[in-house]
Amino acid sequence: MTRSTSNTENEICVSRRRILQVGAGLGALAMPFINTRYSFAAGAPLKFWQFYAPGGDVPAQSKWFEDAVAGWNASHDQKIELEYVPNSDYMNGTKLSTAFASGQGPDIFIVSPGDFLRYYNGGVLQDLTPYIDAQAQADFPESVIANRKVDDKIFGIPMEVEPMAMFYSIKAFEEAGLNENDVPTTWDELLEVAGKLTTDKRYGVLFDTNPGYYQNFTWYPFLWQGGGEFQGADGKSAFNSPATVEALKFWQDAVKTGVAPRQVLGGGGFAAAANLGSGFAAIQNVGIWAIAEMNSNAPNMPYGIFRLPIPKGGKYVTVGGGWAFVANAHGSNPDAAGEFCAWALASMDKGSIDRVVNWCTVAKSDMPPRQSALQAGGDAFLAGNMGKFSKEIYPGTRAEPRVPPEVYKIISDAIQETMLGGQDPAAVAEAASQQLDAFFAGYSGARIL
16 A cells, blocks of 8 residues: 555644544543433343343354353242343443443343443442352452452453464465465464465455454454553553554554455454355454354364464463453342352352353353363363363463553554554554553543453
């Protein structure tokens, strides 16, 4: 792509636009949205919002949720009712935040670390600590539970840990005269191999292009691999760094050179069968859940998995996300909602442990968030592609950051402006860093992790 402006002109343009965004977009995000004046019908079932059941896209996952709620309902007076929200609506957070703002938020829902602070700082989340005994609390490694805790209190119970990797089509490699010895280990090698894999009908590599929490989540490890951070130990922005610029430029170069698409299929880069399985891309940056998805929706396609490549002089790291059960502190029965979350995922009873194992090995393919579940699952976490994640990919996992919506938006804008907007990464990183500093200076919510 030919630039029509100089780097200096780009920098001025980007900086002016971001300054305007501070006063406009972020001001709106910072406004309180939680309406605590709720009214409920006595004895009505608690509403449990998520994007799996009933009737979700993956029958095994829908059944898991249905079985969990049925098990609770069979043994408790306070009933629970699943309410399905399409994945695309749930991921962007609009439906949830709108519901809470109008006093119609669910009693129970699931939340990712990336969006945890929106609801904690908004006063929504019920303290779940009283419902979890000490042994069960200790069963969750601190690295997994920390971004769901505030002041040693647990406000979310994780159901999974989902590290990211690169999945690739063995057939596409063979057609390009490549094999497993050509699997790239560096960013430069990835772009070179992706070029060989790119045809008029197929992209060589795919990164998510849709702005949102998921895209940020998938970009973080490339920032970290070069030693980058978005916030320093002093609480100030660390975003304006060579590592940030290189991470932004890496994704930009993938699109700019034509080896990566500007749009992805299946609603997002999280959809492996729609992108890798369809032949749209030869390599896809996606998470461990894609094992189960590919086995279910593209069972005849041979594929391989490799660790995220690293920049020159960088260090391997991947990101581990995952959803957690949370309860509405202002719902119709917060105690029952909290008890359900603990009963389902955080009891030392065999049924609770097995439920986590089944979610991570049968309904889905994930690493378990509990030590007891890892032990109970045994070989299921050590064989085949799950074993590859367990042994090669998972050991380099760093927890997904939890950030306020304002921070997420600044980082998201930076990714979009460089990856798809063609803006100068250095100018964008500097402007975004100034914006982050302005926000951090006045931030008073729970600690950003």
